[in-house]
Amino acid sequence: MGKYKKYIFYSLYLAAFIAMVVIAYTSSKYKPDSVAVLFTDFSWLGNWPKWLDLPLMPYLNEGFDKLIREYGMFFEGINNFLLGLYTDMKNFMVGLPWPLLMISVIALAYFASGRNMGTTIMVAFCVFFLGFLSPRYWDKCIMTTCIVVIGMLLCLIIGIPVGIMMARNKKVRNAILPILDLMQTIPSFCYLIPGILLFGLGAVPAIFAIFVYAVPPLIRLTDLGIRLVDTEVVEAAEAFGASKKQKLWGVQLPLALPNIMQGINQCTMMALAMVVIASMIGTRGIGDEVLLGLQQLNVGMATEAGIAIVLLAIIFDRITQSYGEKIQERTNTKKIKL
Amino acid sequence: MKFLKKVFLSIAFIAVTSLGTTSANAACKVHLGDFDWDSANVHTAIVGYILEKGYGCQVEVTKGSTSPIMAAHYDQQLDIITEVWRDNIVQMHEEAVAAGKIIELGINTPSSTQGFYVDKPTADKYGLKSVEDMKKPEIAKLFADPEAPGKGRMTSCISGWTCYTINLVKHKVYGLDEYYTNFDPGSGGALDAAIAGAFKKGKPVFSYYWTPTGLMGKVDLVQLEEPAYDNECWTKMMAVVEKIKADGPDAYTDTCASAYVNMALTKSASTTFANKKSNKKIIDFIRAYSVPTPDVNRSLAFYMDESGGDMEATAKHFLSNSGMWMSWVPADVAAKVKDSL
Numbered sequence: 001m002g003k004y005k006k007y008i009f010y011s012l013y014l015a016a017f018i019a020m021v022v023i024a025y026t027s028s029k030y031k032p033d034s035v036a037v038l039f040t041d042f043s044w045l046g047n048w049p050k051w052l053d054l055p056l057m058p059y060l061n062e063g064f065d066k067l068i069r070e071y072g073m074f075f076e077g078i079n080n081f082l083l084g085l086y087t088d089m090k091n092f093m094v095g096l097p098w099p100l101l102m103i104s105v106i107a108l109a110y111f112a113s114g115r116n117m118g119t120t121i122m123v124a125f126c127v128f129f130l131g132f133l134s135p136r137y138w139d140k141c142i143m144t145t146c147i148v149v150i151g152m153l154l155c156l157i158i159g160i161p162v163g164i165m166m167a168r169n170k171k172v173r174n175a176i177l178p179i180l181d182l183m184q185t186i187p188s189f190c191y192l193i194p195g196i197l198l199f200g201l202g203a204v205p206a207i208f209a210i211f212v213y214a215v216p217p218l219i220r221l222t223d224l225g226i227r228l229v230d231t232e233v234v235e236a237a238e239a240f241g242a243s244k245k246q247k248l249w250g251v252q253l254p255l256a257l258p259n260i261m262q263g264i265n266q267c268t269m270m271a272l273a274m275v276v277i278a279s280m281i282g283t284r285g286i287g288d289e290v291l292l293g294l295q296q297l298n299v300g301m302a303t304e305a306g307i308a309i310v311l312l313a314i315i316f317d318r319i320t321q322s323y324g325e326k327i328q329e330r331t332n333t334k335k336i337k338l
Numbered sequence: 339m340k341f342l343k344k345v346f347l348s349i350a351f352i353a354v355t356s357l358g359t360t361s362a363n364a365a366c367k368v369h370l371g372d373f374d375w376d377s378a379n380v381h382t383a384i385v386g387y388i389l390e391k392g393y394g395c396q397v398e399v400t401k402g403s404t405s406p407i408m409a410a411h412y413d414q415q416l417d418i419i420t421e422v423w424r425d426n427i428v429q430m431h432e433e434a435v436a437a438g439k440i441i442e443l444g445i446n447t448p449s450s451t452q453g454f455y456v457d458k459p460t461a462d463k464y465g466l467k468s469v470e471d472m473k474k475p476e477i478a479k480l481f482a483d484p485e486a487p488g489k490g491r492m493t494s495c496i497s498g499w500t501c502y503t504i505n506l507v508k509h510k511v512y513g514l515d516e517y518y519t520n521f522d523p524g525s526g527g528a529l530d531a532a533i534a535g536a537f538k539k540g541k542p543v544f545s546y547y548w549t550p551t552g553l554m555g556k557v558d559l560v561q562l563e564e565p566a567y568d569n570e571c572w573t574k575m576m577a578v579v580e581k582i583k584a585d586g587p588d589a590y591t592d593t594c595a596s597a598y599v600n601m602a603l604t605k606s607a608s609t610t611f612a613n614k615k616s617n618k619k620i621i622d623f624i625r626a627y628s629v630p631t632p633d634v635n636r637s638l639a640f641y642m643d644e645s646g647g648d649m650e651a652t653a654k655h656f657l658s659n660s661g662m663w664m665s666w667v668p669a670d671v672a673a674k675v676k677d678s679l
Contacts, residue, residue, distance in 0.1 A: 022467045
């Protein structure tokens with residue numbers, strides 16, 4: 001039986017394919033008068049025949065309409081929650097006097113990098129230059145930051161558990177990997193515009209887009225990090241009678257942390273890249289300065305705002321990266337002590 | 339066996355090369371610029387079809403959003419644009435004309451409407467007829483802007499287009515800015531999606547919009563009355579608009595405002611292309627090309643509902659059902675196009 005299982009699968013695929021061709025043929029407006037015509041008139045072999053067209057588009061449209069009609073309230077709920085979070089955070093940060101906010105960011109960099117003066121000074125310069133480039137940029141950078149941070153939180157909450165599940169179970173990994181490939185390759189406008197239909201214009205479709213775009217590297221690196229943990233170390237933990245939970249929290253996660261931090265870093269960078277694209281769907285932030293510059297063919301304006309985005313990226317990158325390095329150092333010294 | 343293989347390969351080679359040469363050498367090459375909204379797509383498809391079948395030209399179409407396409411057009415990379423929303427990009431367009439980079443080829447669609455729209459169910463329920471009716475807190479609440487508590491949201495024009503700043507000034511003059519935000523949707527596609535999404539959910543819509551558009555035929559929007567168009571007032575307002583565009587929203591000064599004038603959509607060609615002698619007949623054709631709004635709307639409706647998203651089929655449908663294009667081209671070209679239909 002096991003020997004023939006493969007063939008049963010193949011014939012199932014074949015049946016599904018034939019069913020699709022039949023559906024395409026019967027539902028097409030352009031089909032010939034009868035099937036017999038196909039065997040007497042061979043002109044359809046020249047160009048791709050119009051009747052050989054899988055009617056995927058109407059199905060997708062119908063499904064999407066149904067999603068909006070029947071689950072609209074559900075998306076509304078998500079929308080209101082995320083939007084509330086975003087607005088509160090933004091209003092709080094915009095309300096702070098700018099020197100205070102600047103000092104808090106610098107302090108964050110200082111402690112996250114393990115009191116590394118070089119990193120701190122670099123971050124301080126970047127933060128100052130955000131407003132220094134143009135006073136308009138300060139509030140817009142705050143908006144962008146809020147969207148990126150909320151998007152990242154969402155990625156962390158969902159991405160890391162999924163990564164752990166993938167590392168533990170091969171079947172889960174095989175199921176999720178193609179989804180990650182899809183998320184990374186599908187053009188962003190394919191989900192940005194439906195995002196507007198579901199959530200309306202503004203910050204929430206951008207957060208949604210950030211999630212789709214930025215979560216795959218985090219999941220992949222979490223999965224990889226846990227799988228790369230020395231099997232001997234894990235076996236040693238098992239030998240000491242560690243439960244599955246203890247093994248995860250006490251051994252695998254701490255040792256995988258550098259990789260996970262790398263994932264978080266990548267996640268941030270991609271989130272920032274997406275925020276610029278999201279300005280095309282009405283998301284407020286530094287990205288719309290770039291867009292405005294491009295729309296007015298004002299190269300200087302677009303480049304200036306582009307520099308601000310780079311500075312913002314450096315700030316995010318330096319803080320997460322140096323925090324990751326600090327953690328790595330800590331775990332390394334622990335190992336030596338062992 | 340080896341012999342057979344050789345024979346087979348050489349036959350295949352001959353077949354492939356003969357196939358390659360059957361496509362006729364085109365007499366001319368035209369590179370059309372197209373945009374990301376549907377009325378421009380219709381014009382490009384019709385013009386492209388006539389050029390290809392009637393003039394035997396090799397037509398290439400590049401599609402994109404306004405600024406990259408216009409930049410490439412000014413740079414002589416794109417030969418012809420069939421629908422220019424001239425008033426929205428008036429500054430850079432006039433500069434390019436003055437610098438001799440492009441020449442204008444007259445009007446395509448003689449009138450297009452722009453204005454503020456509300457969805458019909460809401461307009462009927464609350465008796466909203468003019469912009470004055472919108473100035474009530476309880477009405478603003480219907481269109482609540484989730485990102486600006488206490489205010490309503492009017493989805494506006496795309497920032498960077500002149501209409502965004504015009505809407506900004508109008509909001510201030512009409513006193514709408516107290517109740518509504520002038521919300522930039524970022525791109526044309528996003529604006530369409532915002533309107534379509536609200537209709538699907540049955541939510542109230544308050545938006546800037548324009549015709550001819552395909553979406554207008556599918557959703558039920560009512561235009562709000564504004565003070566009637568007045569040339570003197572408009573000129574005064576545009577002066578303020580230009581000032582704001584240069585110096586930012588703080589440059590606003592008191593002005594009057596009126597409804598949008600019916601805007602003519604124009605056509606243009608790059609100077610390099612227009613100056614070539616062999617292209618004269620094409621330029622004459624483009625100059626003559628003009629489709630009134632109702633016909634554009636009909637084509638758009640056909641495109642959306644019947645063609646299954648096929649622009650070429652839409653162009654063919656227009657050409658077979660309307661005779662107006664016969665006057666744009668010489669008789670021999672018209673005959674060739676007719677034969678191909």
